[in-house]
Amino acid sequence: MLKASDPSGLTARPHFLALDGIRKTYPGVIALADFSMRVAPGEVIGLVGENGAGKSTLMKILGGITAPDQGAITVDGVPHDRLTVGSSMRAGIAFVHQELNLFDNLDVAANVFLGREPLRGGPLRLVDRAALRAACEPYLKQVGANFSADAPVASLSLAQQQMVEIAKALSMQARLVILDEPTSSLPVAETDRLLSVIAALKAQGISVIFISHRLHEIERAADRVLAMRDGALVGALDRDEIGHDAMVKLMIGRALKAREALAPAREPGAVALSARGVSTPAYPGCRVDLDLCKGEILGLAGLVGSGRTELARVLFGIDRRLGGSVALDGKPLALSAANDAVANGIFLVPEDRKATGILLDLPIAQNISLPDLPRHARRYLVSPRSEAETAEAQKKNLAIKAPSVATLTGTLSGGNQQKVVLAKWLAMKPKVMILDEPTRGIDIGAKAEIYALMRGLADAGVAVLMISSDMEEVIGVSDRIAVMHEGSISGYLDRDDFSQENVLLLAIGKPAGKESAGAAVPVA
């Protein structure tokens, strides 16, 4: 695959980081097989690959979190057998993890500068709180945060927390910044801001390794793209070669069928789920009216903190609604707890899979059977066979990459974990499926599969509500789009009115313009 121009960068070129023959195995899995790469100063590397290709493992080795079995790491000319968290930091590597690692008992500034607090009081090592706050503000501004340095992290939404993580990496004044899917829960505007931050880093001669499954982001940011498959480097692209299709081809070894044209808008069925005047704890003053029809995919768009997740939690019975009513097929629902929703066939794929989506310490099969155990049981006793059969079927159906269904879910790559969350609901009979950022961290191939699955569900008469901050996804997949703004629905768009501009206008609380339908609008 290596080309004459050597986009993989292995030949002599001044580099900040060199990896040679890195190998890492887990029981039953080769996560990295003789991986080598170079990163030059001021270079932005886009790292792509399917779920489970080994991207995060590689980054964890760079971050000093896991040790490689073999291989050499050279940072700034200094060879290391392995890096520790400390030596990695000292070597100038900053790391935004794929999974969030914030402390919700501390405020934003404390999180950003944890381990690097400005001190006063000499040997007493007291935290200089004023200096800390002051030092934090510029980075928050840089990532476009709409919250202050002394806001408690517990009060931030997932996207806001991701901004804190990025601010933290920026504040480290590193020479190499690793961003492992930093945009997975960021909406468009914030993503744009991040891309310009990356450009600014580059201008200062700081290297960036940028991992994302949103290939258009890579397209816009990367100087060079490295593609991984099964733990090995399968190809590289120079700046001028970078393109969506080229990346896809490298990643999955074949060209992906061109995105299917949208199926012609079908007549939606009867109303399945209807919410009337529902208000959520996050926006107690706002009332939401929402009708979700059988056989449709309703995309729910909005800016960070617009209250979409809160609405989903209320519809799933996790949070008590403060007012209003919810009906399924015309019958009012109490929805006092999640089990009410599940019993009625309303399922939720939550956005924070680590905390709420799956049990990392359970085997895949047990995760999949968990919501439907009584069906896998005879006289209250679980039948492991019935459970395994269902899990096997789902593993095949969703192409979950794992040695077996007895594998612990926590050892799967992020994307495969997401598929397990989907699998557990697909194994049951959904009436209403609510998906909160369903393709967060999912690779492009799997994304297509998930879209197909959603479409399949809709065709089977399921009402699908898809919350997504990915504009392409919202526009490309939905039959209808609802947009939220500060806790209420600011408008609906039908197929004909789908456009980025219209979604954005509604998202900031302005009415959508009918004329601009279909126009390609550059994102703000």
Add this chain to the structure above:
Amino acid sequence: TMASAQDKPTLAFVVNGASDFWKAAEAGVKKAQGELPDFNMELKYPEQASVAIQQRLMDDLVTAGVKAIMVSAVDPKTSTEGLNKIASETALFTTDSDAPQTNRVAYIGSSNVDAGKQAAEIAKKAMPDGGKCMGFVGLLGADNAKERIQGMKDGLAGSKIELVDVRGDDIDQTRAKANVEDALVANPDITCMVGFYSYNTPRIYEALRDSGKLGSITVVGFDDDPITLGGVKEGNIAGTVVQQPFEWAYQGMKLMAAYVKGDKSGIPESKLIIVPTKIIGKDDVDAYAANLKAMAGN
């Protein structure tokens, strides 16, 4: 009652820990109260048998204004300072175990060493041909245990009876019984068992009954648990040494009341009022039990 507590002088009887043993003392306090309505008399249990907690209880009683305290100190030997502090603030009497170095007004009670000697008497009488004894006690380190054990050893000196070992159970009755069972297994040549604390004897009795050894092993007891008395009556317990906490409390309260009123004639020169322990054998048990009942009915 709070009001009356402040009108009338209060006398307190502070015991060393919660135990049935002190139920008789309660009866004694009650009887004294009946005879001396001008006083307010109470019996106080510390919530744990610990020096610190007992000390605190007495500090608080002093604060609450008691006129005299009679205490069975948890650890009199080393509590001199603390007891003297109380003695400097109110009239302090000791009972059960004396603290002769302190400024207490007087001691009323019996002698644990003598009680141990009486236990030896029972054993010698029951086993004229000698034997091997195993002892059981709650807290091996407690003064009353040490004194009783020492007294028994002294009493057995020169006889063919030997006290081989004493097992402690930390006042856990499950372990008290398990200790007896284990002793039967580990030392098959044991011919006699001694229960040094009031609950040890009934546990010995029951463990022996469970294993069918009742009657073949001589049991020597202390105190007057109903099971102990029953066993004595039955003949399966050779005898038991009883103290008279009722008398301590009854006489003690009257003594304190007199003292508080300024009448110090009841205090002997030696400052010791010894209420002797008694051996209860098969023949005395009925009379003793009847007397107990009569006192409780008071």
Add this chain to the structure above:
Amino acid sequence: MSKKDLGLLILILVVGVVVAAINPRFLLPINLANTSNLIGLFGILSIGQAFVIITGGIELSVGSLVALFGVLFIDLIATRGMAWPVALPLIIVLGGVVGLVHGWLIAKLKLQPFVVTLCGLLIYRGVARFYTKDGTAGFAFGQNFPSLEFLTAGRFHGVPNSFIALIVIAAVMWIVLHRSVFGRYLYAIGKNEEAAKYSGIHTDRIVIAAYVICGVLTALSAIYFAMYTRSISPASHGQFYELYAIAAAVLGGFSLRGGEGSLVGAVLGTVLLQELQNLVNLLGIPSSLNFAVMGGVILLGVMIDQQWSAFRAQRLVAEAARQSQ
């Protein structure tokens, strides 16, 4: 039987062989029967505790409940003349009610299990002591309940009935914990209560049920204890039994973070603890060292287990690395 349980079993056997070598009387049927009786008593407590620990909770009031229920039971049948077939279920139901209250406070009011049951520890002991006015609850001399005594303290072909009860309870509870839907939910809640809730599980009810089970088993074992000692001084009876129960469960592989452990382990943990107590008496070790021996062995056991798992995990990884080359 898991590797962990097997390791514990081997430890028990090794200790047993050593003790038997030093004092062969260890193996006398009567000694085995005595020890297995205590295993029965404490084992039932440990199983109850295990159900709570698996949810990530803890039940500290066990010892005080053993005292309170014991006092009540003896008082009911010995003093108040209630027929024991009435009193026994009454106490068991009371145990369930206490568990229900604890579970409700923890699951519904979201109080910390440690706090709720610590308060229980204090309150129930106080109530027990107040109830008897710090006196002892016991049977009068010669007061007998032959059938109750046979069931609780009797032996069947030399095997203590309390031990038989433990075996039966353990078997039933094994199925409940390791084979039933309820047991699966318990593990799920212990591992990640939030995620379990998002899977539509009635987490509150399941947690409450775990505390009810613990309460019921504690009440049952309190009756066994009461019939064993036949006398209860509420100030000290059952003190620290919660620690025995927790220690047994932890030795048996339960993690106090929840979501881990096997029922066989909890029973084996009890066996080891009782074996240690027996050993102290049989080998004539000063009784003051009883606690130290117990603590030392638990620490050692847990350390070996920990180091062993770490070693195995390392070997597995090394193996995988080797094979893949």
Add this chain to the structure above:
Amino acid sequence: MSKKDLGLLILILVVGVVVAAINPRFLLPINLANTSNLIGLFGILSIGQAFVIITGGIELSVGSLVALFGVLFIDLIATRGMAWPVALPLIIVLGGVVGLVHGWLIAKLKLQPFVVTLCGLLIYRGVARFYTKDGTAGFAFGQNFPSLEFLTAGRFHGVPNSFIALIVIAAVMWIVLHRSVFGRYLYAIGKNEEAAKYSGIHTDRIVIAAYVICGVLTALSAIYFAMYTRSISPASHGQFYELYAIAAAVLGGFSLRGGEGSLVGAVLGTVLLQELQNLVNLLGIPSSLNFAVMGGVILLGVMIDQQWSAFRAQRLVAEAARQSQ
């Protein structure tokens, strides 16, 4: 001072006013001095415990250590004739070493804090009892150490020196916990140890340091307790003190899950507990109910706190709803 601490303070004052109204002797200087002496003793323990709890750990061996260190200290100065200015730092260092070992087992060998310190509870008590052969360690009659006694059990203008020591220690520890980098790391580790590690914090060292602090403060308070009681029967001295310490910390807002709590809260928690004990004795409540009163008040306090926060959150939401209409 946080809202939570303020609530606790109000509770303490309300209880105080009620007690004083019933029995005015509550406010006698001598009573206040007695109680504040005990607050000093137990407060130092609670602060030590708080440092461990904040990391998500627990230290159950505190009570046994109070016995062991007390026995050692008295034995050293009273029996072995060591000068107290030598013995005192020796015991403190020993406390640090014990903390170091616990911390090492927990941070490096990854053993559960509950297990390690439970074993400590058993082992140290056993060692203390074995050391004195179950006897009592105490001073002979007339054995006096005037300066040591003044420092530990004496009063300065009527204020017990133990209380002054608590105030000083609390002030220093407040800075350490709430203002220093170390304190901040403690909170971070308590919330998410893994993530703290990813931030480049030497989590092991910090956790070990927390246990060392707890060990040192426990040793110090053991000396205070020893000089207060002047006699130690190792079988019972300090029993359940770990529960007092934990209860005080929890009342003061510490969560046993780690990462939450304020130092002022732990001290106020101790004040409340000691006030309750004082109340039981002063109001002539049967001492058998002492535990029950304590348990009841803790439970009530925690419940009110919980319900109050829930209520406030609700009101806030309702407020928002009203305003936006």
